Amino acid sequence: MIFTDRTDTIAAVCTAPGMGAIAVIRISGTDAFAITDTLWRGKPLADAPSHTAHLGFITDTAGNDIDQAVATVFRAPNSYTGENTVELSCHGSTYIQQAVLNALVDSGVRIALPGEFSQRAFANGKVDLTQAEGIADLIASRSAEAHRLALSQTKGAFSHELDTLRQKLIDLASLIELELDFSEEDVSFADRTQLLELCEYTLGKVTALAGSYAQGRVIRDGYPVAIVGAPNAGKSTLLNTLVGDDIAIVSQIPGTTRDAIQATTLIGGSLFRLIDTAGLRETDDTVERLGIGRTHRHIEQASTIVWLIDPTDNPMRQLEEAAGTLAGAAAHHKIIAVGKRDLADTSALVSHIKSAHPEYTAVAISSLDSDGIEPLLEQLRKIGDTASTADVTVTNARHYQALCETRDALERVRDGLESGISGDFVAQDLRQATAALGTITGAVTTDTLLATIFSRFCVGK
Ligand SMILES: Nc1nc2c(ncn2[C@@H]2O[C@H](COP(=O)(O)OP(=O)(O)OP(=O)(O)O)[C@@H](O)[C@H]2O)c(=O)[nH]1
Ligand SMILES: [Mg+2]
CATH class of the missing domain: 1.20.120.430 (tRNA modification GTPase MnmE domain 2)
Structure with missing residues (x-):
């Protein structure tokens, strides 16, 4: 799709699709004023000074009123596209939006392609490519x-x-x-x-x-955090609580999560991409083994690993596996979270992890409510705060x-x-x-x- 014709007048709804209190329809091109005036019952827009707003009625080509609207006038070159532009703010019913667009098309405008207003802004020297992007x-x-x-x-x-x-x-x-x-x-x-x-x-x-770019991509797509650990440790419950939504299936049956499940959420103003994974264990189940293979890939790739330990099920064995695997992982941040703190006294275990493995951050959490995960949220906020402060990333x-x-x-x-x-x-x-x-x-x-x-x-x- 190459836009070569820049002489015609284009229009599109600029507000989000669907119903809203107000919808804005933008009309841009040399004939924007003349064409809109044929459908405008009010003070002629062709005579209106730039950057002024006018109340009137927008009609169909037969002159029947569609809606009362406000027309904002921008005269070339002082508009987003650099061309004559009208922005019609009408009531946001999907019917009105479509009826106004139809009337405009009947009067000679073309429906704008995605990004076409910005392409015209670029072609008219209003912005360069990086600014448009x-x-x-x-x-x-x-x-x-x-x-x-x-x-x-x-x-x-x-x-x-x-x-x-x-x-x-x-x-x-x-x-x-x-x-x-x-x-x-x-x-x-x-x-x-x-x-x-x-x-x-x-x-x-x-x-x-x-x-x-490595940092920039993370800022745009979210800091990747792999939630890993033994089956039934509470990984999927933790994901759901962090995101505040029932995204992953939770059950008492070990091996519930087979595939990695990702969700993004804002923590302390930073975007995180949380990855719930299949629990790590020896298994003969083919599908589960494929899932565990993916868990290992996420352990290798994530910049942050949260290793969840279930304190009610031989935690020392889980800790041994966590410490062994985390030692070889390239992640920048390695957190060992002792979960289900509402079920067991976790303080001795956390103190042991802190003294035996000072290279990892240790916290105790409960995923039953957002208060229980606060110690982990605090660590994630700190990671978000280390984000680049450079203007050019x-x-x-x-x-x-x-x-x-x-x-x-x-x-x-x-x-x-x-x-x-x-x-x-x-x-x-x-x-x-x-x-x-x-x-x-x-x-x-x-x-x-x-x-x-x-x-x-x-x-x-
Ligand atoms: N009391 C309590 N129960 C929890 C907590 N977190 C998880 N559970 C329970 O532990 C069980 C397993 O939870 P899941 O979140 O499915 O565990 P998982 O680590 O995703 O398990 P797999 O997908 O099998 O690897 C469920 O019955 C949860 O309700 C917690 O913080 N406190
Ligand atoms: Mg799970």
């Missing part, structure tokens, strides 16, 4: 941190950082190209040590940005990929400069680095790339 991320943000990063991206913090880097690469390239132009005269304009320094500096910045897979391409090309430039290879080759790698970096903000772009990016946006944005 930041707007989509802002709409999708589910935690305070994801919201903060998306907002900073819409304000242009990331674009600014990239533009500075790109300018450095262009400076570097022009020095090398100058040297190439005069190579026959055996003149060396570019001091290779200076070039190398500039290259190392940019490479360091690009590598750090690419490196921030890469959260988008496309940006990460482009940064990796830039980094790889720059590494070739550095190696080339160090080994003193011909400027032609260095210049070629440098051009690649600059082009890859340029795709992030949209300084270098293709129709296919744009179509891929904007088609992922929601309708009406």
Whole structure:
């Protein structure tokens, strides 16, 4: 899907699908005022100054009133898209929304494709690609941190950082190209040590940005927390209590959970991706063994492991297994939670874990209510608080990929400069680095790339 026609006038419902108190329909394009006026019973919008709101009636093409509405007028270029725009706030019945859209289509507008308003904003120079993507991320943000990063991206913090880097690469390239132009005269304009320094500096910045993606992805998708332990330890009950919903099946039968069950929840303003797993034990059951295999994968991959111990069923044996497996796990945070504290005195066990295994955090909980899991929540909040405070953290897979391409090309430039290879080759790698970096903000772009990016946006944005 490639949007090549930018001359027509488009419209879409911008508010969430379904019924609401108010629905907003956005109309954007050169003829936005003229077309809406044919359906507008009120002061002509074509004469209205920009950024003014007007009460009137929206009608069908036969002149029958559909709804009383407020029309907000934005005149090009001072609108989101950079085009003439009307935002109709009408009552949010699904019937009204559809009737207004139908009337608009009958009067000559086209229904906007997903992301088409944002694509027009980009084409008209209102935002660059990272800012447009930041707007989509802002709409999708589910935690305070994801919201903060998306907002900073819409304000242009990331674009600014990239533009500075790109300018450095262009400076570097022009020095090398100058040297190439005069190579026959055996003149060396570019001091290779200076070039190398500039290259190392940019490479360091690009590598750090690419490196921030691991954290950025976690912020966007949630901190992965694997809840593991013996069958019947209470893992699924813990997941349900943490999420505040009855997501996983709970029963007294050991081996109830077969497959990993994931749910996201906000804890202390941070998003967590909780993974309830199949209980660890020796078994001949084929399906259960497959589930246990998945548990081991989650133990390897999760950044946080909560190992739940049932104090009523030989806890020392469970602790031995927990300590052995956790020792080999790469997770940053390893928590041993003694569960069912409402059923047993857990204080001696917790003290023992703290002294025998100071490398792990030990807590005692009961999953019967949210008060009982407070000691675990406190630990998870601390993990959320360690989140990046940097304004520029890469959260988008496309940006990460482009940064990796830039980094790889720059590494070739550095190696080339160090080994003193011909400027032609260095210049070629440098051009690649600059082009890859340029795709992030949209300084270098293709129709296919744009179509891929904007088609992922929601309708009406
Ligand atoms: N009293 C009490 N009972 C609990 C607690 N947590 C879980 N249980 C009970 O322990 C039993 C097993 O709970 P589950 O949550 O299904 O245990 P699980 O670890 O998911 O078990 P598998 O899926 O078989 O690995 C159920 O009867 C729960 O009601 C708790 O904190 N206190
Ligand atoms: Mg379970």
